[in-house]
Amino acid sequence: MSIHKSELKKITTHQFQEMKNRGEKISMLTAYDYSMAKILDSAGIDVLLVGDSASNVMAGHETTLPITLDQMIYHASSVVRAVERALVIVDIPFGSYQGNSTEALRSAIRIMKESGAHGVKMEGGSEIRASVERVLTAGVPVMGHLGLTPQSIFKFGTYTVRAKEEQEAERLMEDAKVLEECGCFGIVLEKIPASLAQKVAREVSIPIIGIGAGVGVDGQVLVMQDVLGITKEFQPRFLRRYADLHTTITEAIVGYIKDVKSESFPNEREQY
Known part of the structure; x- marks a missing residue:
């Protein structure tokens, strides 16, 4: 049953922060096409992430690395055309921002101008600080992503839980504070211990969205194809299938x- 639009406020980055401030949990799912985004938006989802996971679930690649900026803009444009209420955030794909703040700015501006999205997401902490700050100077909202960062899969060599060791946990907390200081409006924490995720959510003022990070954060995100039981192979502990x-x-x-x-x-x- 869909929710009547007049009953719901348009979600902005300001609303996103207000939801954390008043203790209202944030619902977030991925979307990659017009038809599905329209259903999710009508159902009342708060945030739609046009994830580079499109590389896996839409294009059949083993990792998120192959998807291009042009392809991400195509998917984002399709989603934005469907949305009346949800906040639409787009992943800047691998190779379009790392190590080059000018390239990061160019990529973010293309996404915003050509898709009409409301913000971008970037993986990493202090190592991408220059790129995050450069994008923010152009007025583009940025969401961070820490913990398991799929664009770095070949560096880590595994999709196992991150930040279980004290040193890595401390580094993640530092990175979260760096992203907050830069001006990010939120952070995704992927596949880290629930106790650490809860600590991050308490110690930073911006919303923390978890995926495999327990209930003590400000909201949850999952891949739409996994939630709806379209995919069968992927069965992590943190996934609940609703269909x-x-x-x-x-x-x-x-x-x-x-x-x-x-x-x-x-x-x-x-x-x-």
């Missing part, structure tokens, strides 16, 4: 094929 669309869709298509083959579709009422 089994893989089975539903498969049964529908099998039924369609059967009806076409048997000539029971179309019937007399379904033709001109």
Whole structure:
């Protein structure tokens, strides 16, 4: 059941912060296309992330690294056209901001101008500070991303839980404070111990969104295809499936094929 638009405020980065201030949890899902984004927005989702996870779930790549800036802008544009209420944030893809603040600014401006999105997300902490600050000087809202950072998968070599050791946990806390000082409006924490995520959420003033980071943060994000049970292979502990669309869709298509083959579709009422 969708929620009537008049009942809901447009979500902005200001609203995002206000939600944390009053203790209201923030709901966030990924979206990559117009049709699905329209459904998610109508249902009342707070934030839509046009994630570079499109590289995996939409394009079939093993990692997020291959997706290009042009492809991210295409997906973001499709989502923005569907949205009336949700805040739309777009991942700047791998190779479009790391180590070069001028490139980061150029990428962020292209995303904002060409897609109409409301902000961008960048992976990393102090090592990308110059890029984050440069993008923020142009008035582009930036969301950070710490913990498991999929764009750095070949550096870590594994998708295992991050920041379990004290030194890495301290570094993550420092990075969160760096991102806050830079002016980021929020941070995603991915696949880190729940106790650490809760500590970060308490010690920084900006909203903290978790994925595999426990309940003690300010909101949650998951990949839409995982939540709806479209994907079957991916089964991490932190994922809760709210539907089994893989089975539903498969049964529908099998039924369609059967009806076409048997000539029971179309019937007399379904033709001109």
